[in-house]
Every structure is written in C-alpha cells, then in structure tokens.
Amino acid sequence: MIPIGAPDKTSWETRLMTPKVLFAASAMASLLLALPASAGQLTIGFSQIGSESGWRAAETSVSKQEAAKRQVNLKIADAQQKQENQIKAIRSFIAQNVDAIFLAPVVSTGWDSVLKEAKEAKIPVVLLDRDIDPSGKDLYLTAVTSDSVHEGEVAGEWLAKTVGSKACNIVELQGTVGASVAANRKKGFDTAIAKHANLKLVRSQTGDFTRAKGKEVMESFIKAEGGGKSICAVYAHNDDMMVGAIQAMKEAGLKPGKEILTVSIDAVPDIFKAMAAGEANATVELTPNMAGPALDAIAAFKDKGTVPPKWIQTESKLYTAADDPQKIYDSKKGLGY
C-alpha cells in the first residue's frame, strides 16, 4: 500500500537527493500517476493563454519542439484568453502532481491564491513571456521574458549605426496607446537615438499593431512629409504595421528598404519575405522560444538544485538582409505565426 501522503513526499524536494532515492521516488511517482513516461522523465504542465496572435501560436509550437528535444512530457492547456481557465488548469496540474508548471499569465493580477497552492504542493512555477504583479515574487521560481525596452534600444542602435553621421528624419508607428509593450519599445528607441543629434523623430502616431492601420498612418506620414521625400527611416513597434507601411510606401512610388530604411520588432515570417525582396532592412526578434530557457532552468533546479535568477531575459536578436531572410522565412512559416 502506498500511503496517502506519498504524492507530497515524492515531489521535487525529495528528488534533490541521491540519484538512487531520486530513481525510487520518481518511480513511485510514475506508479502513482500511472504515467507512461520513463522513470527520469519530467512532466511539465503549461498553461498557455490561447491563440490571441500568430506569435502566441508560434510560442506554443516552439515549446512543444523544445520539450521534445529534451524528452520532457509537456502538457499544454489552452485557456482561451480566460484567467479562470488558467487557474483551473494550474489546479489540475497540481492534482496531477506535475514536476513543474509553466504559466503564460493572461493578466498580471489575481494569481496569489492558486500560486500559493502550487507552492504548498512544492511544484515550482515558471512564468513565460509575461510577468505578474510584484506582490507574488516569492510565489514563482523565475520569469522568462523579453525586455521590450531593450528591443527598442536594439532597433534604435541599428538605425544609428546604419545611418552614420547623416541627418535622418524618422517616423514612428506606435503600438496601441496604453499597451505597456508600445510604451517600452518607444522608450528604448528614444533612448538609443537621443545619443545621436543627427537622428530626429519627426512624426509618431499609433497604428494599433495592425497592418491596416499601419498602412493608413504611413499614407498620412507620406503626405505630411512632402510625399515622403524627407523621411529617411521608419520605425514600427511591430512587423505587421511595417508590412502595411511598406505597401503604403510602394503605392506612393517610394522604395522602402532603399530610399527609406525600415526597422521593426517581432521577427514574424512576413517581414523576412519583405527583407528577401529588398523592401525591409531590419527586425528585432521577440523570440517565441521562451520554453527553452525555462526548461533548462527547471532541469538545473531539479538536478543540482541551482536556483535560477528571478528574471531570465531572452535574447533580442537583430536580423538584417545579411542573415539570409529567405531561409529564416522558410524555417519560421511553419510555426503558426
């Protein structure tokens, strides 16, 4: 007979001991949970927000790939953009006594009680892509997120380097007014270009992160700036707006990527298509691979007890036309963007 209290004892704490104990404990856990998994395999529950955007879909597929690479059994629960579904999913992961829980929180507040339950069950929680309210800092192991201020800086620095000492009028397509990502990407870019007196932000409007609005706003920028002749570069807070802006420039008889430099953020497949066609210059990646670093952190934590830092920052990689955009497009287009 297995004692009733066994699930708690066989959780992650016990497994920090010798390999033999670890083997026995996980074998017992596997028995208890009747998992088809082998003894050493980790089982991780991932509460994903839902399919709110193409990036989100790509994150889900990359998470599956990364888990498969490390032979981790990843159980994904789709919350359909509802916090109550995420809380339900986390409770069910706790009941299944998984080894760790990944959470991509749909909102930043209201997680305290369910994360306390996870903590009491000694199941480490890793936040993916988004942070939660600071009051809950001790309730999760680490957060794997991108620094959106840094993304803006990378974009600004690329532009400064590319332009050199020439005078350059920049127009900016902002994300949705009030979105923290938009505010941060603006802040980072502003900081980067503030160091260069020759770079001047002449116009800035919101394109709501969409292609249609990006195109409409760019059309008005072109009219307002003498047919676009005085615009030297466009900075967009996401690639979708840039794709719209590129169309607007082409329709106005301008040559984006040549006469007007473009730099945007996200690295979605379609911007690589534009780059391959010579119509876009650079993009800063918001990597969909948040699960990879999270899985590595959990593995290190389980094996050696290494406590990761509270924040694992993902790389904001810059891609330009020199990076074989066609190849990247081919590799990214299947991810569900």
Add this chain to the structure above:
Amino acid sequence: MTALLPRRGLAQILALIVILAVDRVVSPQFFDLRLQDGRLFGSLIDVLNRGTPVALLSLGMVLVIATRGIDLSVGAVMAICGAIAASLADGHGLPVVLAATLGAGLVCGLWNGFLVAVLGMQPIVATLILMVAGRGIAQLITEGRIVTFSSPDLVWLGNGSVLGLPVPIVIALGMLILTGAVVRGSALGLLIEATGGNARASELAGVGTRAMILAVYVWCGVCAALAGVIAAADIMGADANNAGLWLELDAILAVVIGGTSLFGGRFSLVLAVLGALIIQTMNTGILLSGYPPEFNLLVKAVVVLAVLLLQSPKFSGLAGIAARLRRTKA
C-alpha cells in the same frame, strides 16, 4: 425629394466643410492632388479610399436602422468575408472569390434577419450573437494567422484604379447608386420607412414587414462582405483579429451623423455616406496633424458631439432663444 435634400443635409455639409477647412490648416498640402503610377494621389483621395469600408457598412446599416433595427455584426462579417477571400484568392479566380464572399455575407444577413424578423428577437441582442461568434469563425478560417495572398485580381480590388480613382471608391460609389436606385427608384424605401415608423400599422396596411426586415439585414450583410473583401485586398491579407474591429460603431455613427434616427423611419443614403466621410475626414486630419496619438479619441469625440449638436433641434432652438434674448437686450 431632391429639392428636400439640401435643406436636410445642410448641417452635414456644413460640418464636412468646417472639418475640411481645419484639415487644410493642420496640413497645408491637404488639397494637393497628383498622379502616381496612373492613380490619383493625395490626402483627399486617402479620405475617400480609407472611408470606403465604413461608407459601405453605413449603406447597409442605414436601411437596417430605418426599420428600427441595428446590426452589430457587420465588423465580424467583414472579418469572415476577408478570411474567405484570402483563403480562396490564390487558388481561384475573382468571380469565385466574390461569389463565395458575397454569398457568405448574404448568409450572415439571412441569419440576423431570421432572428429578428422570424423569431422576433431584439436586433441588438440578435446581431450581438454574430458579432461575437463571427470573429471566432473568421479566426477558425485563418487558423489565427494573417493569411496573405498575391492574386493580382483581388489585389487590384484594393489597390487598383479606374480612370485614376482607386477601385474601392468606385465600388462604393457604384453601391450607393445601386442601393439608391433600388430603394428610391421604387416604393421599397417608403415601405422600409413605414416598417420602421410603425411596424404594426404598416403590417395592417398590407406592408410585408417581415420581408422588409429580412431584406435589409441581407443587404447589410452583403455590404459588409464587400467591405471585408476590400479591407483584405487593401493589405493583401486577412487579419481575423483586427479586420473590421469596432467598425460597426463607426457605421452606426455615420448613419446617426447622417440624420437618420435610431428609432427608425425616414432615412437618407447619401447623408449616411456623407456621415462616413465626415468621420474619415476627421480621422485623416488627426493623423496629418502630428498631435500625440493619445489625443485621437478625444478629438474624435468632441467633433462628433459638435456635429450632433449642430443637428439637434433642441440645441438650435436654444441658440435661437439666446440670439433673440441678445437682440431684445440690445
């Protein structure tokens, strides 16, 4: 009828002129026009071109509102039809794409009309169902991605030109003439107004009110479908999450600015389209002005309030009293 139009539309025409004048002040090149690759190019063309989706929506919406109804689902129908168009575009010819999308819009309109006319649901609730479900359907069609296409025929619908005018403008103009010819060239418009004015009295007088209501929702669906195809053709892709988002509200606003009452009855197609142009002239002006985007919605709200006050009989009554008081004092 035509003699009545100027007097009825005076407030709207005045509002449009004032907003155009303000646009000219914030952007000196506002009225500049030139040819670019055989296509007219300038802010005025942008206003007409960008105003097309809402103008098309308002053409359907004004008829629905005239029957004392409302259609909240038009934005979602746009998303559905855009998604269908983008999915079919690269494998099929334009006739197939248009038939499928307009057919889908027709079915959506039939669904709304069935709920309102046959089951007797309140229009705001009945169309709310498709407003919510429709976006989901569109997302299912696109699998949550932005579906892009390169079919030159469909792209032409969004970016091509006829005699220098962008195709969307020509389509909207064509739809205005067609709708006007059908409802004003026959007694149909009158029957629609009668249905909205007093459905029971009209029914007793022999008007087929159910058929009227069904017909206006179907037409509204078809107009929304066309708007959806144009929106997709414009960006060469279907964005199920954002296509037509909140445009139902702009369309209702356009109808109201055009002087048609939400309580049904008399309506004007031309003024509804003018309402859509007023909204777009303002939007384009805001974009050209260079003000921080945080002001966009505030400016829009103030202008809409001003336009509606201009039309309000009570308000002009108050203004008249104030003027008389001043005169008597002097």
